[in-house]
Amino acid sequence: MSFTSFSFFVLIAVCCAGYYLIPARHRHIFLLALSVVYYIAGGPVFLLYLLFAALTTYFGARVAAKGKKAAVAVPLLLDFGVLAVLKYTPLAVSLLNHLPGADFPIVRFALPLGISFYTFQSAGYLLDVYWGRCEAELSFPRYLLFVAFFPQLMQGPIGRYGSLAPQLREAHAFDIANIRRGLWRIGWGLFKKMVIADNAALYVNRIFDDYASLKSLGIEGVLMYSVQLYMDFSGGIDVALGIAEMIGIHLDENFRQPYFAQTLTDFWHRWHITLGNGMKDYLFYPISLSGWMSRLRKWSRRKLGKEIGRAFPIGVANLIIFFVVGIWHGAEWHFIVYGLYNGLIIAVSGLLTGTFRRWKKSLGITDRTRWFQAFRMLRTFVIVNISWFLDRSGSVRQAFQMFRNSFRGPIFSIHVIDPSSPSYCMSHFLPILAGCAVVLAVSIMKERGTDVLKKVSSLPSWVLAAALIGILIISAVFGNKDVGGFIYANF
Amino acid sequence: MRTFKKLLPFLVGLIAFLCINSLLNFLFVPYQFTRVKIHKIETESFDDLILGSSHGSSAMDPDVISGHTGRSCFNAAAGGQFPCDNYYLLLDAMREHAPGRVILEYDPSYFVIRDGFNRNARYQLHEMAMSGVKARYFLDQFFPGDIRYVLMPWSLYSLEKSAMENNIRRKTSDIYRSYSVEPFIDSAQACGENGFVAIADESSGERSTPELFFSESNSRAVEENRKYFEKILQFLSESGIEAVVVMTPVPDSTRDKNEAFYLKAHEMMTELAGRYGAKYLDFVVPDEGDSFRGMSWDDELFSDGEGHMRVSTARSFSGLLGSLI
Numbered sequence: 001m002s003f004t005s006f007s008f009f010v011l012i013a014v015c016c017a018g019y020y021l022i023p024a025r026h027r028h029i030f031l032l033a034l035s036v037v038y039y040i041a042g043g044p045v046f047l048l049y050l051l052f053a054a055l056t057t058y059f060g061a062r063v064a065a066k067g068k069k070a071a072v073a074v075p076l077l078l079d080f081g082v083l084a085v086l087k088y089t090p091l092a093v094s095l096l097n098h099l100p101g102a103d104f105p106i107v108r109f110a111l112p113l114g115i116s117f118y119t120f121q122s123a124g125y126l127l128d129v130y131w132g133r134c135e136a137e138l139s140f141p142r143y144l145l146f147v148a149f150f151p152q153l154m155q156g157p158i159g160r161y162g163s164l165a166p167q168l169r170e171a172h173a174f175d176i177a178n179i180r181r182g183l184w185r186i187g188w189g190l191f192k193k194m195v196i197a198d199n200a201a202l203y204v205n206r207i208f209d210d211y212a213s214l215k216s217l218g219i220e221g222v223l224m225y226s227v228q229l230y231m232d233f234s235g236g237i238d239v240a241l242g243i244a245e246m247i248g249i250h251l252d253e254n255f256r257q258p259y260f261a262q263t264l265t266d267f268w269h270r271w272h273i274t275l276g277n278g279m280k281d282y283l284f285y286p287i288s289l290s291g292w293m294s295r296l297r298k299w300s301r302r303k304l305g306k307e308i309g310r311a312f313p314i315g316v317a318n319l320i321i322f323f324v325v326g327i328w329h330g331a332e333w334h335f336i337v338y339g340l341y342n343g344l345i346i347a348v349s350g351l352l353t354g355t356f357r358r359w360k361k362s363l364g365i366t367d368r369t370r371w372f373q374a375f376r377m378l379r380t381f382v383i384v385n386i387s388w389f390l391d392r393s394g395s396v397r398q399a400f401q402m403f404r405n406s407f408r409g410p411i412f413s414i415h416v417i418d419p420s421s422p423s424y425c426m427s428h429f430l431p432i433l434a435g436c437a438v439v440l441a442v443s444i445m446k447e448r449g450t451d452v453l454k455k456v457s458s459l460p461s462w463v464l465a466a467a468l469i470g471i472l473i474i475s476a477v478f479g480n481k482d483v484g485g486f487i488y489a490n491f
Numbered sequence: 492m493r494t495f496k497k498l499l500p501f502l503v504g505l506i507a508f509l510c511i512n513s514l515l516n517f518l519f520v521p522y523q524f525t526r527v528k529i530h531k532i533e534t535e536s537f538d539d540l541i542l543g544s545s546h547g548s549s550a551m552d553p554d555v556i557s558g559h560t561g562r563s564c565f566n567a568a569a570g571g572q573f574p575c576d577n578y579y580l581l582l583d584a585m586r587e588h589a590p591g592r593v594i595l596e597y598d599p600s601y602f603v604i605r606d607g608f609n610r611n612a613r614y615q616l617h618e619m620a621m622s623g624v625k626a627r628y629f630l631d632q633f634f635p636g637d638i639r640y641v642l643m644p645w646s647l648y649s650l651e652k653s654a655m656e657n658n659i660r661r662k663t664s665d666i667y668r669s670y671s672v673e674p675f676i677d678s679a680q681a682c683g684e685n686g687f688v689a690i691a692d693e694s695s696g697e698r699s700t701p702e703l704f705f706s707e708s709n710s711r712a713v714e715e716n717r718k719y720f721e722k723i724l725q726f727l728s729e730s731g732i733e734a735v736v737v738m739t740p741v742p743d744s745t746r747d748k749n750e751a752f753y754l755k756a757h758e759m760m761t762e763l764a765g766r767y768g769a770k771y772l773d774f775v776v777p778d779e780g781d782s783f784r785g786m787s788w789d790d791e792l793f794s795d796g797e798g799h800m801r802v803s804t805a806r807s808f809s810g811l812l813g814s815l816i
Contacts, residue, residue: 004637004638005636006634006635006636006637006638006640006641006642007634008638019758065793174494176494176497176498179498183501189795192637461497461501462500462504464500464501464504465500465501465503465504465507466504468504468508469504469507469508469511472508472638472643473511473515473643475639476645476646477646477650
């Protein structure tokens, strides 16, 4: 059930009306029922996988709360085992087939909706309980709701038990301000998705699918992909946050103007924030505090000196984290290289921090120098866009070929999606341009500290109603209706 | 009461949206031949009802078929009409008048298309009279669809001023109210009261030969279309209505280029039709003993490479079909 489908809008309406009409003590059951309906719409069988993950971590946490390590290890092995089999079998088989004489057929399983998200979220809960950050949930229906809460199930944001579960438990009174904020957010998300991302997808699909003949348009393709991916993913998150907002639940933000980032590390603090935070808490810190890392830290300080010796183990941990981020995105080599590319740049920049600091000092530049900030922003944008080649391409080879060919001819063509119909191309290109201008203006305001949502939410309700009607009509006229699903729903 | 007051602007907004949307639908959704066909099947009864795609609508002239069978016949096949749409069209027709026999045109090239926004289906839904069938059709095919497709079908059409003026003129005239076929007759093709679309002998469409194949990428579409085709056959079998499945001829060059595709399509339908006791006439891959086996279908008999027949070919073919059923 896509966020842009009619059925989903009916679900939102039922959710909102039902939530406030049903007695407070039954609301979690109501939300759970809606989440199950939502999940079943994507394939009834897949519900079993979700239940399995929820049951293993629910019972695991009950025991793990008593400090039993095995109660953490077993559910994690089971859940990530299921994820690995479903998602990574083709990669494993293709690796095995490199062995002499091996020729196993590549089996592809249908992936349950949002499996990466709910596996990660439920694993996070289990670890939080084990580490004493939160109490184990006693009620299974309440816990299942935390795992399966429908607005965030498909593509996040990845919720933390400590912040989400109490909100799901609490009975929120009807507040028109929440409805307004939620509706604005949903409208904004749909605008980004239907008007900008789906039109950009036309260019992206055309250029990436036919990269061999459209040799030099790689830069256009990747720029359009950076637009598509951000608008698609953040648009979907806006819708999820908006729905939750309407019933008084505040989900974690997942984006904070990522293309304004000054460094790649900064970018990852602004992009898919909940995944980054999860990786930091559940992987980076445990790795950093592990015994072997401690030994590596001592060794590197002794052999590489104080400055590099301190950055080296962090770089190794970052490489591991981004390897996992890459493989989390998909069981293909280009995703793994995408992750390693990010990890390597962050690791190397960590190693060179001291050198950069000395250069800046000698040139009289500080991090507050305006032109230097602009330079860093542009540099980071370029670095990120190079990574998008790897993310979007079907293979590492394709990514390298596209990148290499990018400078061998004209780099931009509005008419690439249909050279025989300039008006058709303009009808898709102009909405991207205009939409990006609107998003850029809003992003600048947010970056300067303006609470845009608060401002627009305080406008009279009729303005909101008119804006929503406008967004629907604009998306009907200018949106590309053939794209459909969200990119991150595939993860 | 206070809550209601707070929600009032949203309710007014919803009503405003519905009004604006209805106006846009009126302005931009054109009058189409499907309106005539649905009106016919909902208000009249026929001994033989033809269902299918554009191949069926342009190949089977009900008057010629009636001349051979002595039974009344209506052609409800249409371009962009998938097995699912045909299924609900059949149920819609059955509400008032059950046909004695259904001639089901089978175009396997429709089976391999992944169908997204199908404005023909959306228009069919729009034109169907309010009924349980319409509600089922909506829930089955439109409820999970994109909100713009479901709520704002006007966005699927030309939004130019000339199109709007044309639509207003037609929809406010007697032509629209009386379900006239007059707007659907021009030098290239003529849509008749009997549902037949006569493509002029002089008309010439895309001559290139299509490339058709079953593959992993279209397996879901095949499964979906096959499911509804089977539902039609099962429904007819359970209702005691005779079913005849017909694969209309395609140009020889198209058949030769896609031999494997048509063979597989033939196997699939032979099995399906056999299971429900339907008669199956395949003019592309005839069976041993079929009287029409060995017939040649020259490219010039068709208006295009896909296999839409020219009117004179269609009339001879309809005569042949009428004599066989």
